[in-house]
Every structure is written in C-alpha cells, then in structure tokens.
Amino acid sequence: MSSARSRGVLPRGSAPDREAVLDLYTFWLSSAAYRVRIALNLKGLDANHHVMVLRKGDQSTPEYRKLNPQELVPTLVDGGSVLTQSLAILEYLDETHPDPPFLPTEARDRALVRSHALTVACDIHPLNNLRVLLYLEKKMGRGKDEVDAWYRHWVEKGLNALEDSVAASGRAGKCLFGDTPTVADICLAPQLYNARRFGCDLSACPTLTRVDGHCMALDAFARAAPEAQPEAV
C-alpha cells in the first residue's frame, strides 16, 4: 500500500493536530470507500489516505487483515479505534461530529433515510462487488456478457425500487430526504457512478439522477469522486 496526503480540508477553525488525524484505507474505484470520502469531506475532516490496490491484492496482506479481517476497503482508523463497514463509519462520524447532520431528527424519518441507504448498501452494491464479479468469472466460468448482464440486473432492479420508494415517501427535495445530504445521498452517488460505468439504464430513475446531479455539484462530493483521487489511472 502507498500513502498519500488527502486533499480533504482540516477540521474547521483548528490547526493541524496529530491526535486528530484520521487514516483512511481507500481505493479510488471502491464504492464503499467513496462513501466515506464524501462523509469526511462533508464533516470537514482530514484523513491520510492509504491506497489499497484491490486487483493487486493489497487488501489481503497479513498487515491489512489485522485491521480488516474481511479484506475489504474502507477501514478508518481514528486514534486507537479501527472502524470497518462504511455505513458503521458514517454513523460513527455523525455521532462524533454532529455538524452537519447525516440523519433527520425524527425516528420515522431516520428509518426512511437509513432504509434508502441500506437499499444501496445491502441489496445493490454487495452483488456487484469486485470479488463477486471475479467469482462469477473465474469460479463459475461465466463470460463478460453474462457478468455484465448480472451487474445491470441488480443495479437496475435495485435503483428502480429505490426510485419508487423515494417517490412514495414524498420527502425528496434537492436530496433524497429534504435539501441537505444524508447517508442516503452518500450511498446514492457512488452507486450511480458505478451504474453509469457499466452502462445501466437509468431512464426509470428521474429523481435519483436529479438528486445525484445536485450532490455531485457540491464540493464535498466532487472531491471524493474516483477520478479526483491521486491514484486514479
């Protein structure tokens, strides 16, 4: 793994503080790491980026497995705390740095926003992770067309259902819930990036694409984008 100073801003109004520095194990094409990059930017937090080149197997070294036995990115290290699973990291950042909030205040609204996020994080993304595509290709011997069809199937099915859920909620504004980014938007933008990369049909998702357009115009999202990472090739 290589290390590069992120371009994330420092905590507002504070000078560089060795204790406060976070370490993020990330990769430009990892959708889950992309979520955490957005979240850190929204909270105005700085992090050292440690680049894990997944196709090279950086995530499977004994050194990294001690941090993350799942051999996945991202991992966020905050002092003595090793944090894994992107949604758990988003909730942690929201609890430790409440401003700006990633969730609404009412329990039913929080459940709605979390449900949107989990639709992406549980029912779309895990089916299209690199390790899953490699299993279909290498262990099941499926060709590129079949693997791509699998990818598009789950993305389109999942996003179309998310579009319907968001529309049915009647709570979307500039973002999926109201006008400021929540964990739902933080999950949406990386998923739409992946969807476009694989040529998925987004024609049934006008709300999602509109919200994504709004978010990606925000500095915190734009700086977290894959192509904005120093390791992007």
Add this chain to the structure above:
Amino acid sequence: MSSARSRGVLPRGSAPDREAVLDLYTFWLSSAAYRVRIALNLKGLDANHHVMVLRKGDQSTPEYRKLNPQELVPTLVDGGSVLTQSLAILEYLDETHPDPPFLPTEARDRALVRSHALTVACDIHPLNNLRVLLYLEKKMGRGKDEVDAWYRHWVEKGLNALEDSVAASGRAGKCLFGDTPTVADICLAPQLYNARRFGCDLSACPTLTRVDGHCMALDAFARAAPEAQPEAV
C-alpha cells in the same frame, strides 16, 4: 397473504391498544424478517404477522409493492409509518423503545457492533437471498452443486472474517459485544440458522457458535425462530 396473530407479548405493563399495534410482513424462512421478529420480542412488542409466501410471489403483488417497492420482506407498519430494511427497523425500534438497548453507549463501541451486523447484512446475506439463488439457477442455468457451493463460499468466507473481527475486538462476552444482545447478535442468529441449513462449515467460528448457542436459549430468540412460526411447513 394470510394474517395470524403473533405470539409476541404485549408491551410490558400496557393493555392492548389499537394505536400501538404493529403490523409485520414476514415469512418464516426470511432471515431479514427473523431479525425483526427477534427485535420485537426483545423489546416486548406485539405485532400482527402477515405471512408473505415468497416462492408463491406474495411479495410482488401490487398491494405489497405499495408498501415495499423492493418486493422484499420484512416490512413493519407502525401507525402511519411504513418501515423497510431490517437494519433500519432495528435502529427505529431501538430509538422508539430504548429498553433494553440494542447498541452500546460509546460511539466507537456502537461502530464496532454495527460493523458486525453489517458484515452479515451487507456481505453475507444479500449474496444468498432467494432471488439471487433463483437468478443463478434460472437465468444462468447453474446446477444445484454450483449454487450450493456459491452459498457456502460466501457464508464461510463472511463468517470466518466475522469470527476474526469479534476475536480481535476482545469485547465478546456471552454475546458478540458484552453479555446482552445487540444488533450484531440479532443478525448473527438467523445467519447461523441459514448456514446450518446449507451445511456450511462452522468449525473456524467457535466464538460465533458459542454466542449463537447462548442467544438461542433466550426466549426472545427462540420464539422468533423459523420453526416456531405458525406458517412453518
């Protein structure tokens, strides 16, 4: 869909109250519904059970799609609130009925517990959902041996990593974190049920199987088990 009064107990100390009755759309073999059944029992909440027979397609009727555009179970209806995605429902129940708590109090501990839960909910379960197995079988034409190998691969890889994470945390007690059930245990028990059903190798998971044994001896877990549901065949 058929409706059956659940055997969940009523909120402690309260008389039956029409406003307080919850509606759970569930199926005995759904691992995500199993999580919510455990959670309701732990919180001492009653719910009307609406049984969705997944292989018959109850989840794809226009009536149910209005509640859950993802066509998945569970859905929990609490008054005017329609709640989807099991982990969002667990957080909602914990926020609206804080006793007993499903999460520790410290942010770093909450992140650890959520990470354990998400390891199951994002990186094991979604790969082995019925709809995914049907895709492999029907659309990709894979045989039973290949589908079973797929199932076991993701369960064993995921649970072995979870075992390592739990051991590395040094925080397991009778449960995955301390001695009382958290969202992590609520996700673990249904996943181990599925793992055993498909003959997965759990020999590398002594902590997980020990914790599961403890939890399944608790009334709230036992009453939520698939075979304890009236619709079990």
